[in-house]
Structures are given as structure tokens and as C-alpha cells.
Amino acid sequence: MSTQHAKISASVYTSHVPAIGAALDLGKSQEPYWQPVFAGYEASKTWMKENTPDVIFLVYNDHATAFSLEMIPTFAIGCAERFQPADEGWGPRPVPVVQGHPELAAHIAQSVIQQDFDLTIVNKMDVDHGLTVPLSLMCGQPQAWPCPVIPFAVNVVQYPAPSGHRCFELGKAIRRAIESYDTPLNVQIWGTGGMSHQLQGARAGLINPEFDNAFLDQLISDPQNLAKMPHIDYVREAGSEGIELVMWLIARGAMDDVAGGKAPRVAERFYHVPASNTAVGHLILENQP
Amino acid sequence: MSTQHAKISASVYTSHVPAIGAALDLGKSQEPYWQPVFAGYEASKTWMKENTPDVIFLVYNDHATAFSLEMIPTFAIGCAERFQPADEGWGPRPVPVVQGHPELAAHIAQSVIQQDFDLTIVNKMDVDHGLTVPLSLMCGQPQAWPCPVIPFAVNVVQYPAPSGHRCFELGKAIRRAIESYDTPLNVQIWGTGGMSHQLQGARAGLINPEFDNAFLDQLISDPQNLAKMPHIDYVREAGSEGIELVMWLIARGAMDDVAGGKAPRVAERFYHVPASNTAVGHLILENQP
């Protein structure tokens, strides 16, 4: 029965620093500054080749690219056939067009709205570094991305972002939606953004490795409690843009153990400071059969 | 203490048939076809003059006016200073510009998002007949609307609309938000749309007065149970556009009795068939001191 349905096989977590994309696009990935960052993702690129899913459900935030202040959706699901890499002010990144999965996206949208999550459905959207940098880190520089991607954008630009609790519950709802899709697709769910960083004001450059590593520990072992952390703790401890980390809880909430299954296996874990203004964190968690 | 805070004094429910707006704008309100419709709102216009609030929180749906298929928010709250009446294809209605209440709107948005409702914040939006026809019915043809209005748009165009249950819970959350606003404003909450109507296909023209009147009865006396009615019942019994009635549950959920207070007083009740393709229903419920 369950083989007739879609299934989440793994979750991937990673920062999505724009400078990482620029370094890769400009051929700087072997420079001493960037080499440790890309080295930290080498094993993950191999893992990705060996574990290529049918679809990636990619949670990220838009950075004043597709969404201006005219409309600010808390949660927006991309249901289009394809998504163009955005021109963020320097021209679009030279990366492949992102192919969507309109049928699965529409199914998830319908199911999750009926589970009382108030999504915004988006049928036309360019995607910025928040979505394309994680793909680059995990897939390198291919001619085409290895599979379709469903973009899921979370508001973390204008306060208040959704709570960690809300994000975790949403992950559970997304899992139920995916598992009720009657085609046996292998789906990965990615949570991106973070880790600690602050891009504004006199406190710019804030990095809090103790917080970040505790976040990684607890995300693995006790996400239910981690989801209770209030917004103010993210901002105070991880910087004003550290709030992006709530998005990781969406991916984590979709894993087997949260629904009573086995604890996931930690396939990769990596932490590095700095990439431009930001701490880089990365995890791969695999559901266990 | 509670006099220092905003308070919901009453809720108003009404259909928002575009032909009603056209009849008024073209001076046809005394024609035999329209006279019974406008006569049904005469007492309500007097009530409105005697009970003018400081702000109206107006729940309605956009009809492919401000929102195309590019972005479809389930719930969108208008936080702008003002909202222009939209050109829906015949030029804008000759009615006053709608003044918003950005400060209260922002407070409600923040509070309701922190209560786990995933709103879309809208800072630029034209408003269509869904919002302006109720104002015309309740206020006539003034030079300016009598008070600021916070537009709250609900997706009922693309299936699935939010459930009745979700709408009712949202009403409760909006009530909590308004009552935590630290200025003693008199706020009305309006639910608009409906009643039974179907605008499409071979079943167009469907009217179900038994359903409509039972809906009015239960909205008054047992909204908690009414909120359990599934989407399919609205569509089957009240027509494909009858689903608009879920929006009335948002207003109803914000009333005192739902939070343990006194049952509201029925100040007005009116029902008439037809207005163009639609059954017209109307209620005013007053909170009791």
C-alpha cells in the first residue's frame, strides 16, 4: 500500500548564503577562503548523486525578490511548471531553470489548506539565492537540476515570521499530504537559511557558534522541544537574520520519527564560519526503513 | 481596563451582489425589481447611523480583481492607508475611496499570525464589489464612508477555500487581537458574500431558500456546529458560489458569546430572492453589555 504512495526519504538542511553562489558562479570555489566551505559539501554531493529523489520540496525564504512589500505571504507554495532564477541586481545566476512539479504541488496545497494551513498559492514566481544556492551546494554545476523542485517560500522578512511551533506542525501536515499522493515518488524535503547571522545595524556580523551547534544537536534529537523556542531567542542569540532557522523546523517536522517512526540517521553534518557575513550549517537526515 | 482596549460591538452579515451596486449607482434603486432589496436594508441604514463604529473589519472575497491566478492568498489583510474602488471591467464604482486603519490592521496581523494563522499582508490593493456593495447597502451614497475599513480578503475562487471551522477559529483569533489593542475603539466585524447562488454551468441560477434560512437560524443560535459543515455541503446545497458563506463564520466567531459572553441580540434579519442571480441574506447581531 505505502509503495503506491509518495514518501519522504530524507531531509536536507543548509544555509543559503548568496556569496556562496557568487563564489561558485565566478569560479572561486578553490580559493583558500571558499575551499573549506565547498569541501564541507563534497560528501553531500556524492550522497545526493546516490540518493537523487524524484522531487525536492524546498523550503526557503524570498529576499525581497519575488515579493515586494505589496504582498507578503506567510507561506507560499510554488505550483508553476517552472521557475526562473531571479535577477537580484547583478543579473540572474547562471544556473538551470528550476522545473516544478505542478501536480504534486497542487496536491500538497489542497491537502495542507484542508489541514488548516492558510497557504498562498503561487503560479508565477522567480526564485532567488535562497532556493538556488542550496541546489548548487548539493548538486554542483549541472546542465539541469537532477529533479523537479517545489519551492515553498516562508516570510522571514517582515516581523512576525511564523513561529517555530507553527513551522513544525506545518512539516507534519506536509508529510501527511505527501504520503497521501497516490504515485510512488521519492521526495526529499529541504530546510534552508541560517545559521546565525545579522546583516544590519551596528550588530552586523554577529556569529554565535554555541547557539548554532546546540540548534543542530537539538534539531537532530529533540525537535519537538526546539520548536518551542520563541522568536525573540532566535533574534537575540542568532542575529536578526538568524530567524531564518525556523524554516529548518518545517523539514524536520516532516520526518518519520515525528510521526512515531524510527529516529533518522545523521548522514552528514558540517559547520563552518564564516561565509561572507554568515555561519554555514548543514545536515542530512535519512529516514530509516 | 477593558475600556482602554478596542471592542467588537456588533457583527453585520450581507450578500454583496454586484448588480445591487450597479442598481444603486445607476439610480435604479426605486424600480420595482430593486425596491424590495433596498427596502430590506432601510432599517439597517438607520441602525448604522445610530451605531457608527470607529472601524469596520470587513471580511469579503476578491472576484479576480486584485488577485489574478499569479498569487492566491487564503487570507489577506489590507494594511494600507487607503484602497481604491477597482475597475472590474466597467470602470470603478462611483463610491468613496476606502480609508484603511493601518495601525489597527498591523496590530491584528501581528497578533493573528502569532496565533498561528498564516496571513498574507497586503499593502497595496484595489477593492471590488465584494467590499464596496456591503458599504453601499449599509451606508447609502455618502460623500465619504463613515469610518475607516480594514479589508480582509478570503480565497473562495480556487478550491479549496478555508474550512468553516478554520474561519470560525480565525474569528476567535481576530477578537483576541482586537481586544488586545490598547485604544478604546468601537469595532464592527462584517461577513459578506452568499447566500445561495451559482454563476456557472447548466446549474446556474440555483437558489435554495431552505438552506439559506437554516443557515441564518444556525448562525444566530449555534455557530459552533454550523462551522462543522463541510465544503461539499455548501457547494451542493447553496451552489458553487454559495461557498462564500464560510466568510460569515469569521465574523460570527468574533462575537462575545463564542468567548463565553452573552448571546447577541438580533437587530435585523432580512432575506429576499432574487437579486440578479443570487439570494440576498442579511443579519445584524449586537453584542450585549
Next chain:
Amino acid sequence: MALDKPYRDIPGTTIFDAEQSRLGYHLNQFCMSLMKAENRARFKADERAYLDQWPMTEEQKQAVLARDLNRCLAAGGNIYFLAKIGATDGRSFQYMAASMTGMSQEEYAAMMLAGGRSIAGNRVTGEKNK
């Protein structure tokens, strides 16, 4: 199809769900363009040329040219969007509604004045008490 569609047995009714929305995306966005006066003028001046600027299917274009709203609905149109074609033509909504039911506008208007279409026999496709 993976979407649950409990509304499929309602007669004479097309629910605008994600599948219809995807099918009709360009048709509906074409309709949306008619909210601007200059686009209405361009459409009226040469309907076919205007339609050809949109990546719509030939069936969608033919349905629009024929003002066949039921065909437009089947091709993914949503009535709130399609209504903008009628507005461009200067037609009332009641005219458009009647055109979908196979009744003349007069017959349809008379039905509405008499209380509208009865729910009896109209709940489920194939229902007996019609």
C-alpha cells in the same frame, strides 16, 4: 489523479480546483488583461490577433471567439475571470448566466424572478426527482 474531488457528482457544475486552474491558467490571465481599458480596445479591434498573443490552446481561443462559456469552463476558465469577456462585450451577468443554461435570457430571468432554479433534482447527477 491524486486530488480528492468529492464534488464531481454535482450536476452542471465545474469546481475550479487546482487541476482546472492549471488547465485554464492562460485563458484566465487573458481574461484578467481585459480589466484594462486599452486591452479591451485592442481585443475588440482584432480578437484573434489579441488572443494569439497568449499561450492558450486553440480550443480555448475558439471557445472565447464563440463566447461559449461552457466550453470555456471545461477548458479551465473560472467564471469570475470569464465575466470580464462579457463586461467587454457590454453584456449583463444575467445574459452570461443564461447562455450557460441553454435558456434564453428572458426564460432565465423569469426563472430567477420565480425564485430561481430549484435544488430538488439538482443535488446529485442522475438524481430521480427532477
Next chain:
Amino acid sequence: MALDKPYRDIPGTTIFDAEQSRLGYHLNQFCMSLMKAENRARFKADERAYLDQWPMTEEQKQAVLARDLNRCLAAGGNIYFLAKIGATDGRSFQYMAASMTGMSQEEYAAMMLAGGRSIAGNRVTGEKNK
């Protein structure tokens, strides 16, 4: 003010909440316009004339002309929007970040390489262990 703002005691940090968003609406929408190459060209050709097309406050315009990002933040700017000014100028984000901290770009880059700004003393305004 009716909004609950538990984040007000964080030093050197302006949370972009509804109040800031309202204050900075036109400033941020101006920044957004710089995502189009032709607008960047028009802005560069005559900054003041371009700014005057937006209903921004004089303080907002002066803050942009001076490239004073802290003034822009105080006037309702959001860093993701403001970053588009830097992109138009061909500046790196690290250049912009440094400019808000009172450090030179070299000092700021050195701080980041050494592990970034410490959280110690930076949690609460007026904290002792700075």
C-alpha cells in the same frame, strides 16, 4: 503603540516590523525598482531626479544619497531591499555590512574571518560584559 515589541532591547538591531514597514514602504519599493537594469541606469544617471519620482521623505532621500544604511534602517528601510542600492553601486554585501558598523571593510572582514562578532555583551542593550 499597540504592537508588542519584545525585541526592542537588542543592541544595534532594528527589527523590520509592521511599523517600520509602514514607515519605509516607499523607500523599500524604490529599492525594489532597482532590480530592473533600466531603472538602475536611470538612477545612476541622475539619482536625485530618480528619487524624486517616489513619495519618499526628504530624510529617506538624503539617507540614500549619502549611502548611510543606518539612517535608511531608521527611516524604515529593510536590509534585503537596501542591498539593491549596494548592488547597483557594484558594492559587495560585506562592504555594506561594514558601513553600518563603523568599521572599515578590512576590519570587518578580519572580524568575520576571526569568527565574527561575539554574542557576549551583544544580547541586551547596556549589558555589562562587553
